[in-house]
Amino acid sequence: MTQQMTETKPSHSEMPYVRIDHVTKRFGSFEAVNQVSLDIEKGEIFCLLGGSGCGKTTLLRMLAGFEEPTEGAIYIDGVDVTSVPPYERPVNMMFQSYALFPHMTVAQNVAFGLRQDGVSKSDALLKVREMLAMVQLEGYESRKPHQLSGGQRQRVALARALVKRPKLLLLDEPLGALDKKLRERTQFELVNLQEKLGVTFVIVTHDQEEAMTLASRLGVMQSGKILQVGSPTDIYEFPNSRYVADFIGSVNLFDGQLTVDEPDHCLIHCEALGLEVHIDHGVSSAPDALVTVALRPEKIRLSREQPAQVENCVQGWVTGVAYLGDSTRFLIQLDNGTQVQVTRPNIDRHDEHLAADERVWAFWEGNSPVVVAR
Template sequence: MPDQTKPATDRPVKHPPDLPGCTKKLGPPIVEIESVVKKFGDFTAVDGVSLDIFEGEFLCLLGGSGCGKTTLLRMMAGFEQPTSGRLLIDGKDMAGVPPYERPVNMMFQSYALFPHMTVEQNIAFGLRQDGMPRAARAKRVAEMLALVELERFALRKPHQLSGGQRQRVALARALAKHPRVLLLDEPLSALDKKLRERTQLDLVNIQERTGITFVVVTHDQEEAMTMADRVAIMDQGWIVQIDAPQAMYEYPNTRFVAEFFGDVNMFEGVLEEDEPDHVRIRSDELPVPIFVGHGISGREGATVWAALRPEKLTLSSEPPNQPHNWAEGVVKDIVYLGSTSTYIVELTSGKRVRSTIANHARDVEWTITWEDRVFVSWTARSPVVVTS
C-alpha cells in the first residue's frame, strides 16, 4: 500500500541564484511559474514561461511593448488567469484564487490614488477594508509615511503633491498591507529623468529595508540595471535570458539580448578557428580577424556574431601594433554627453561603429574630431560571441 503521507509529486528543492556582487540573502522561491501560457483569442501573449522568484528578491521584467511582461505580472496579481500551466505563490496554486485573497499587492502605472482622500486616508484605505482596528491602522499608516518620508504631507490631497510624492503615496499604500510580493507596473514612467533616477534608489532602499519581494515591469534598461537583483528579458511572450544585470550586460546569450540591453557594435562573421583558449572569426566588415581569448565550443564554418560594447573600443590616430581586432575609419559624428563622448566612426567597409570615451578632464581637448581618419581597436577579452 502506498505511503499516504507522501505528496503526490516530489518537488525538488530550489536554491536562490548566486548573484555576482550581491550581498543580499535570498530565501526559497516565493513565486513559482510553471510552463504558463496566456492566450487572447488566437494571440499568444505569454508562451510557456517558467520562472522562480525568490523571497527577498528584486526582479525586473524587461522588454519592449507587447512582449508579455505586463500580462505575466497581471497573472501573478490575479487579474488574468493562465490558459495553461501553473502559478504558485508561497507553495499554493493560485488557480481560481481572486486578487484580494492573494498575498500580493499591485502598484499601478497610473498610481490610482483617490482624489478626494488625503495622503493618510489613501494609505489606510486597504487596511480599513480589511477591518484593521483604528489604533493599529493609525500606527501602520504612520510607519508607512515615515518609510516614504511623507510625514509632513499626511493631510494633503493628491492634487497638492508632485509626481514623485504621488508615486511614494501609491507605494506606501501598496506596502501598508505587508504583502509577500509587491508587483509594480512601470512605476516610474511618469517621472522626469532626475526624479526617476533618485526614485530608483529610493525603491531599492525601501525594498531592502522591508525585505518584501519586488517584481517590477519596465521597458527601461537603465532602470532595470539600477534596481534589480536579476533581470528577465522577455520577447514575443517568453523569457530569452534571466541573469544579474552585470552578467546580462557583459555576457548576453543572443544578438537580441546584446542589442536590447545596452548599446553594442555587432560584427557578423564566420568561425574559422575554435580552440579551448581562443576563437578566430573572419568578418567581411573588418580588414583583420576578430580574436577572442577563449573558446566557445562552436562549429567551425558557422555564422556567428561578435558583440562589442562601445566603451571597449579604443580610438587612436595611429595604427595599433597587433594582427587582429582593429579597423580603420573616419569620424562622422561626436555626441558629447558630459561625462562621456561617443564617436561615430564609419569603417572602410561602410559599417558604422560607436566608441564611448570618458571625459576625465574638465577642459575637453578635441584631439580627435570630425572627419579625422582613426583606428578603432579592442582587446581579446572584449568581444562576446553569440551564435543566434
C-alpha cells in the same frame, strides 16, 4: 484546471518563494505569454524587462491575479495561487498610473487595504503614519491626490502597496512618470526601502537603466518568452542572444563566420570589419557556424597613432562626434563603409579630443566581444 494543478504541485520542500511554472496566456489566438517558467527568491528585486507587447505586463497581471493563466501554475510561498482572485492574494501592486483613489485623502488611500482586512481605524492610522514617514510624506495625510506632485503621488502609491507588508510587491514601471533627476533619487530610495522591509519586489519595465539599477536579477522578455535571466552584469556582459545584446545598452553587431575554434581562442571572419576578429576563448560551436559578434561601444578604444597590437585593429574616419559630458560618442566610418559606434569616457578635462574628419585607429581586446547566434 484545478484538478491538474493539485497534481502538479511539487512534493519537494525546496520550493522557491515565487514559482511561475510553464505559464501560458492566450487572448483569443494571440499568445501574450508563452510557456514561461521562472523562480524568484525571497527578498529579491526581480526585474522583467522588455519592449512593449513582450508579455511582461501580462505576466505581472497574472501574479497579481487580474488575469488567469490559460495554462500552467503560479505558486507564492508554496501555495498555488493560480486561480485565487486578486483580493485574496498576499500580493500588492503599485500601478503605473498609481491608481490612487481620487476621492480619498492620502491617509484614506494608504489605509484602504488595512481597512479591508478589518484593521481598526486607530491601528490603521498608526500604521499609515509609520508608512508615510518611511516614504517621507509626514504631514500629507489629509491631502487629496490631485494636490500632490507626481513624485509625491508615486510615494503614496508605494506606501499604499507596502503598508500591508505583502509577500510580493509588484511594480509596473514604477519610475516611468518621474523626471530624470527624481528617478535617480527614487531608484536608490526604492532599493533602500526594499532592503529595510525585506519584501520581494517584481518590477516590470521597458527602461533598461531602471532595470539595471534596481534589479538584483532580471529577465529579458520578447514575444511572450523569457530570453535570458541573470544579474545585470551577466545580461550586459554576457548576452545569450543577438536580441538581448541589442536590447540592453548600445552595441555594434557584426555578422561573421567562425573560421577557427580552439579551446583558447577563436577567429571569426567579419566581412563588415574586413578582418578576422580574434576572441581569446573558444565558443565550441559547429565549424563554419554563422555567428554575430557583439561589441559594446565603450569597449573600443581610439587612437590617432597605430596601436601596438596587431589583432582587432581597424582604421577609419571620424564622421560624428556627440559630446555627452561624462563621455563622448564617436561614429567611425571604416574604409569599406561600415559604421562603428565608440564611446569614450571624458576622464581628463584637457584632453585633446578627436574631431570629425580625423583619421583614427579603432581597436579592442580579445575578451571584449561576445559571440552570439545569428
